Amino acid sequence: xxxxxxxxxxxxxxxxxxxxxxxxxxxxxxxxxxxxxxxxxxxxxxxxxxxxxxxxxxxxxxxxxxxxxxxxxxxxxxxxxxxxxxxxxxxxxxxxxxxxxxxxxxxxxxxxxxxxxxxxxxxxxxxxxxxxxxxxxxxxxxxxxxxxxxxxxxxxxxxxxxxxxxxxxxxxxxxxxxxxxxxxxxxxxxxxxxxxxxxxxxxxxxxxxxxxxxxxxxxxxxxxxxxxxxxxxxxxxxxxxxxxxxxxxxxxxxxxxxxxxxxxxxxxxxxxxxxxxxxxxxxxxxxxxxxxxxxxxxxxxxxxxxxxxxxxxxxxxxxxxxxxxxxxxxxxxxxxxxxxxxxxxxxxxxxxxxxxxxxxxxxxxxxxxxxxxxxxxxxxxxxxxx
Ligand SMILES: [Zn+2]
Numbered sequence: 001x002x003x004x005x006x007x008x009x010x011x012x013x014x015x016x017x018x019x020x021x022x023x024x025x026x027x028x029x030x031x032x033x034x035x036x037x038x039x040x041x042x043x044x045x046x047x048x049x050x051x052x053x054x055x056x057x058x059x060x061x062x063x064x065x066x067x068x069x070x071x072x073x074x075x076x077x078x079x080x081x082x083x084x085x086x087x088x089x090x091x092x093x094x095x096x097x098x099x100x101x102x103x104x105x106x107x108x109x110x111x112x113x114x115x116x117x118x119x120x121x122x123x124x125x126x127x128x129x130x131x132x133x134x135x136x137x138x139x140x141x142x143x144x145x146x147x148x149x150x151x152x153x154x155x156x157x158x159x160x161x162x163x164x165x166x167x168x169x170x171x172x173x174x175x176x177x178x179x180x181x182x183x184x185x186x187x188x189x190x191x192x193x194x195x196x197x198x199x200x201x202x203x204x205x206x207x208x209x210x211x212x213x214x215x216x217x218x219x220x221x222x223x224x225x226x227x228x229x230x231x232x233x234x235x236x237x238x239x240x241x242x243x244x245x246x247x248x249x250x251x252x253x254x255x256x257x258x259x260x261x262x263x264x265x266x267x268x269x270x271x272x273x274x275x276x277x278x279x280x281x282x283x284x285x286x287x288x289x290x291x292x293x294x295x296x297x298x299x300x301x302x303x304x305x306x307x308x309x310x311x312x313x314x315x316x317x318x319x320x321x322x323x324x325x326x327x328x329x330x331x332x333x334x335x336x337x338x339x340x341x342x343x344x345x346x347x348x349x350x351x352x353x354x355x356x357x358x359x360x361x362x363x364x365x366x367x368x369x370x371x372x373x374x375x376x377x378x379x380x381x382x383x384x385x386x
Contacts, residue, residue: 008105008175010048011039016100016176017084019222020093022229022377025080026237026311030383034073039081045101046088053081066338069345073314073383096222103176107135110169113180117187120217124267131190132166133183139168149173152186154193180221181230184213188270195273204281207250208270210235214251215299216263224298231302237311237380252303257284310379312349317381319346323356323368332365 011032018025025031038055042048056078066072088097103109110133118130131152138144140163143151149170158165167186173179188209189201214235219227235248258266261284269280312320322335333343347365350356355370373379 008044008103009040010042010044010052011035012175013044013046013049013100014039014052014081014084015178016103017087018080018233019177019226019229020096020100021083021087022225023080023233024317024377024380025076025382026380027382027384028233028238031077031080034077034383038077044103046085049081049085049088053078053085056081064337067342069313069315069342072318072338072342076314076318076381099222100176105171105174107133109174110135110179110183113183114167114187116180116221117184117217120184120220121187121191121267124216124264126191126267126271128191128194131187132164134164134166134168135174136168136170139170143168150182150186152189152193154190154197156193156197177218177222177226177230178234181213181218181234184217185209188212191270192274192277195271196275199274202274202278203246203250204253204285205250205274205277206247207252207254208266208277210247211251211254211258211299212266212270215255228298228302231299236302237382248303253281253285255299255303257281258299260284310373311382312353312355312379313346313384314381315342315346316349316353316355317379319343320350320355320370320374320379323347323350323365323370325365325368327365328363329358330363 014035015028035052039048039052042051042055056074066075087093114130114133121128139148139151140153140161142161150173151168153161153163153165153168155165157163167183167190169179169182173182186209189205192201192205214227214231218230235244235251238244254266257280261280265284266280269277318336318338319332322332329343329347330340332347333340336343338346344362347356347358347362350370351358355368355373356365357367358364359366370379
């Protein structure tokens with residue numbers, strides 16, 4: 001998220017690194033709320049991350065016993081920053097770190113991403129007129145009323161709303177990886193809008209745009225792991241609502257179709273326009289596919305297998321790292337460096353969600369299926385309240 005003057009800050013860098021490293025933190029809106037006081041004041045640099053971590057360490061003595069959930073959240077944030085610093089200082093990650101640190105929130109940056117997206121689609125057989133891209137303070141009316149931060153205007157919209165055709169980007173949408181991924185997504189609308197401006201984008205089209213941007217473009221540009229992390233962060237574990245759910249459902253439908261047709265038929269359908277995309281949807285995405293194609297295992301795991309109900313509070317997440325059958329609440333509190341009362345609250349949450357069972361006297365853990373989910377990396381925390 002951009003500060004008022006448009007400069008990137010340490011939080012932007014943390015977010016961007018998470019696209020490379022992954023993160024256990026779901027619903028990043030809440031992470032941002034927690035991080036903003038600390039991280040917005042520091043620059044978009046490794047030094048900025050280090051200063052954020054030091055600031056955090058002075059707020060909360062991170063190695064001592066913690067007595068509140070807030071303390072646990074700060075501890076987890078401190079860990080996220082430490083991981084980002086570790087990533088940035090690892091010479092094996094040099095290329096990725098260079099990509100991130102050379103990023104600027106500028107028109108030039110948008111143009112660069114636009115070029116590489118266009119080149120990607122050309123390599124898939126899609127040739128089209130280049131859109132103009134506009135960096136704006138606010139989206140043009142009537143698109144300024146919703147929560148969107150980017151919009152694509154086609155020839156039909158141009159006439160209807162008297163807005164010049166092209167892709168409009170607000171400042172706060174220009175962050176590393178996200179801006180690049182979003183331009184690839186918007187280009188799918190742009191191409192379809194050139195062929196069929198009279199038809200509106202459907203929900204399926206949103207799924208197609210997301211699928212192609214994430215598992216086509218980002219995967220080719222940054223690697224499969226980054227495409228997986230970006231899908232998890234921006235769609236599957238971000239502040240969710242019906243709108244994002246629809247995008248994800250439509251991406252799943254697209255995935256099913258692609259397991260049957262391969263990517264090339266999908267690109268061909270995009271190139272022919274919206275009515276052809278609809279035929280594609282009805283011919284492939286809706287039909288039940290009996291055998292999942294082996295070639296597309298990675299997107300399938302993210303879109304079909306990621307268990308979205310495995311999101312708990314920061315406290316329960318931290319406690320979950322220490323529960324084992326036979327362990328006492330006292331031992332868990334000691335291992336987790338937290339008060340016994342706090343450990344009890346965390347255990348109670350895990351128990352109410354069926355992740356642990358305690359003995360009748362509540363003092364000893366009897367059964368802890370949560371440990372498998374932690375080990376498999378399927379557990380996430382968020383900073384929910386109440
Ligand atoms: Zn879209």
